[in-house]
Amino acid sequence: MPNIDSCQLTTKDYTILEVMRERHPARTQTLLIILDRKISSALVMFLEDIPATVVTLSSRVAYRVNDGPTETRILTHGEMRGLVGMLLPITNPRGLALLGLAEGQSMTIPSADGSPETLTVHEVVYQPEAARRERLKLALGAEPGSSQLGRPVLRVVHRSDKLQDNAVNKVMAAFDTGFDDPGPSAA
Numbered sequence: 001m002p003n004i005d006s007c008q009l010t011t012k013d014y015t016i017l018e019v020m021r022e023r024h025p026a027r028t029q030t031l032l033i034i035l036d037r038k039i040s041s042a043l044v045m046f047l048e049d050i051p052a053t054v055v056t057l058s059s060r061v062a063y064r065v066n067d068g069p070t071e072t073r074i075l076t077h078g079e080m081r082g083l084v085g086m087l088l089p090i091t092n093p094r095g096l097a098l099l100g101l102a103e104g105q106s107m108t109i110p111s112a113d114g115s116p117e118t119l120t121v122h123e124v125v126y127q128p129e130a131a132r133r134e135r136l137k138l139a140l141g142a143e144p145g146s147s148q149l150g151r152p153v154l155r156v157v158h159r160s161d162k163l164q165d166n167a168v169n170k171v172m173a174a175f176d177t178g179f180d181d182p183g184p185s186a187a
Helices: 011-023 029-041 093-098 128-140 166-175
Strands: 007-010 042-045 060-065 071-076 087-089 106-110 116-126
Touching (some): 007 011, 007 029, 011 042, 029 093, 071 093, 087 093, 093 116, 116 128
Antiparallel strands (some): 106 116
16 A cells, blocks of 8 residues: 555645644644644645545544554544544544545554554545535536536426416416506515
């Protein structure tokens, strides 16, 4: 697996890392090293442009530690209660190391006992930015997975080659009283 010394961060994730570095200088040495490495090597992207294969905050990621079994966690901003074993906060060295890595990318960090451990992203199971793009595509009428995002969508509202329904014409005639004064609210 490639060990690439760069990461891709959304503007939001990058800002959170900068704030972490400025407001919490008393973090562990390991966390500070990873934080500085992330900030200095980051390629910052807008939410709409981040690839779906990159780990962002609130992503569900499947990863490996060294050659161990694949673990799946949700990357979070901070400690959360109630979902024991499902969350990995970026205040933890492993969580911070995974942030911004793409599928297949690795990062080596010191473990609690000082020995190096290599984290490899196996798969980004869910990424909120990609899910948002898919929802937007569906709302705009594009096919899921297509690249129609941002393009105008044409919807056929009325077809001129069909006769209009007589019932609709009768309803419209019932409301047509011939009186066309908009009243004082039009002034």
